[in-house]
Amino acid sequence: MGCSPSNSRSNDSKNSIVCVKRQISNLQSLQIDAGIFVxxxxxxxxxxxxxxxxxxxxxxxxxxxxxxxxxxxxxxxxxxxxxxxxxxxxxxxxxxxxxxxxxxxxxxxxxxxxxxxxxxxxxxxxxxYISGGELLDFIIKRNNLSESSASKFMKQILSGIVYCHSNNIVHRDLKPENLLLDSDSPNALLKIIDFGTSQIFKPRTHMTQKYGTIFYIAPEVLKGRYNEKCDIWSCGVILYILLSGRPPFSGKTDEEIYQKISRGFISFERPEWASISPSAQSLIRKMLQKDPSLRISANEALHHSWIVVNSLDDHTKELNSDVKMQSLENLKNFRAEYKLQQAVLTFIASQIDSQEESKKLIEAFKELDKNGDGKLSQEELIEAYKVKIGHNAAINEVETIMKKADANKSGFIDYTEFVIACSKAEMMLCNNNLEQAFRALDQDCSGKISAKELKEVLGGRIRSKEKLWKKLIDEVDENGDGELDIDEFKEMMLKMIDSNGNKI
Incomplete structure (x- = not known):
């Protein structure tokens, strides 16, 4: 199928109209996501x-x-x-x-x-770059953590693993060394790293390759037949270490450790467990269930009462509520008129970050993400908006938001899309960020962005002729030379800011 020439003028005219409609449709369906600039x-x-x-x-x-x-x-x-x-x-x-x-x-x-x-x-x-060091070092300094601190870290780990599993990704080497912190604080932002042994898996199938680190490896991995729940076992071991300062399965030799893992017996008899709540011990038992078919899922673990009750104090709840309401207001007011604006904002949000601003947005995002799958559904947004404007108005509002903010057409608001819509304009659209984004699109460093360069950077998701990308340029090309210089580029982006300095 394509836009082919016709022998008749009438057909030629019709084909031309159809061709333009297809190009516009292709342009609107262009998927722009956080990985597009990698x-x-x-x-x-x-x-x-x-x-x-x-x-x-x-x-x-x-x-x-x-x-x-x-x-x-x-x-x-x-x-x-x-x-x-x-x-x-x-x-x-x-x-x-x-x-x-x-x-x-x-x-x-x-x-x-x-x-x-x-x-x-x-x-x-x-x-x-994550500056606070490994979670392992954090544990070693303190020997063990309070339940409140441990739950905050575990909530972040599980949130990332729920996201991975919902996208059919299994990590297979979760351990404190692969969990980095942005500061040396119990309130640090945690990041899961080292996906070198990770795999895209097919649901309801089993993996056979033996990957993992001795203290954290699940018994079924040792047998060579396992699924994504091997990650939950590793999380259970991590939580045990966070609360007690020691692993649940230890020994003088690797073989002795493997034998203990295979037996799967967990002890809470040591003195340090006397002050740990039954709820925490219950979650560990469910994560370290030897039979993976009976083991708790990542989503169930994330919503376990111990995580929910311990991970937020009253001050944090109040802070999250304020940030959430401001984010909802920003999300409602967001508008990117051109696809190129969306692409530039995606680059800025995914490649350049302000830690202070990011932390606030992360908390707001997670407050709205009720099921913890790492993306916001229409139902979750409707639930949030209906408190202020009622259910019917919330449905209409969210439909509008999805059209404006769902740049990759996934049917959800992904984290980067949320950051784009809710960040402060002066942070996102400062001169330095705009110049970096321009250079990312100006592949040949000519000082101008061409249709060919847009196709090279953004065209991986869509098959189209170069004139589609020229149309994207033409939308914002003020001097009509068919390319975008730095002044036109900045003017296009700054049109998104109103007289009060807010994104519109």
Whole structure:
């Protein structure tokens, strides 16, 4: 099917109208999501990043800090030796699976991937830098945590895992070393990292490859037949350690530990458990249920009474309520008239972040996300709006919001879409952010954005001729030269801000 020439003028005219309608329809259906700007580069990474000291090392390679020479942004650089994977197709597939999974994910408790490089000897993953260290170090400093602190961390872990499982992603190596914090505080934002052993799974099927770390590995993984609930076992072990400072299954040798895991017997007899609530112990037992068919799901664990009761204090509830109401107001008022505006906002929200602003939006997002699946449904938004404007008005309001804010046409408001609609205009559309976004689209560094460049950056989701992308340029091309310069680009974006400095 396509827009083909006709022998008759009448048919030619009809075909032309149909062709234009198709292009407009394609433009409206263009899916813009958080992973659209994650690109692959070849060459020397040090041309674009100042490389800093190592943060960690493993058999695959190492992780270093880095600073973008273009933006000054601090990042983490995970470098994988090509020699360890190029001769093993399974290992190579595993690496690219990690890249694909990180591109797909859009959740506040999952590390962001910005881009990846390939040079002669290494693959490099460029991710967000998380400054507070590992959850393991946090536990070691304190030996064990209060139930309130432990529940706040566990809620964040489970939220990320609910999101993964609902998108058919299994992590397979959850442990405190793969959970990073943005500060050394019980109120820190937690991020799940290292998806190197993760996999896209088919529901109601089993995996057989043995992955995981000795203390956290589920008994069914040792048997070589398991599903996504292996992650829940790992979460149960993590919670046990958070509350007691020691693992539930230990021994002098690996074999002894494996035997204890296989038996699956959990003890709460040590003195430290005397002060831990029965509710916490109940959740651990449900997560460390030996039979995975009887084991609690990630969603059930997230909504367990111990998590719900302990993870929020009164001050946080009050703060979340204020932020939630402001976010709902911003979401209602959001308007992106052009597809290109949506694309630019997506780049800014997914690649550039303000930690203080992000934390407030994360809390508001999770307050609205009642089922914890990492996205906002129409029903969840209607439930929130009806408190203020009534049920029928809420239905109409949410239908309008979905049309404006659901940029990837998923039928939900994803986390990045929520950030776009609810962030402060002065933070999102500051001069520095707009210039970075312009450079991301100006692939040949000519100082102008062409239809060809838009197709290269945004065209992966849709098959179309270049004139579709020219139409996207023409919508905002003030001087009519068929390209977008920096002044036209900024003017297009700043049209979204009203006289009071709010996004419209």
């Amino acid at each position: 690109g692959k580069r070849k060459g020397d990474i040090s041309k674009d990043y100042k490389i800093e000291d190592k943060l960690g090392q493993g058999g695959y390679g190492f992780v270093r800090g880095g600073i973008s020479k273009e933006t000054g942004k601090k990042v983490a650089i995970k470098s994988i030796k090509k020699s360890t994977i190029t001769n093993d197709m399974k290992e190579k597939a595993k690496f690219f699976s990690e890249v694909d999974i990180l591109i797909r994910t859009d959740h506040p408790n999952i590390v962001k991937l910005y881009e990846f490089y390939e040079d002669e000897n290494y693959y490099h993953l460029i991710t967000e």
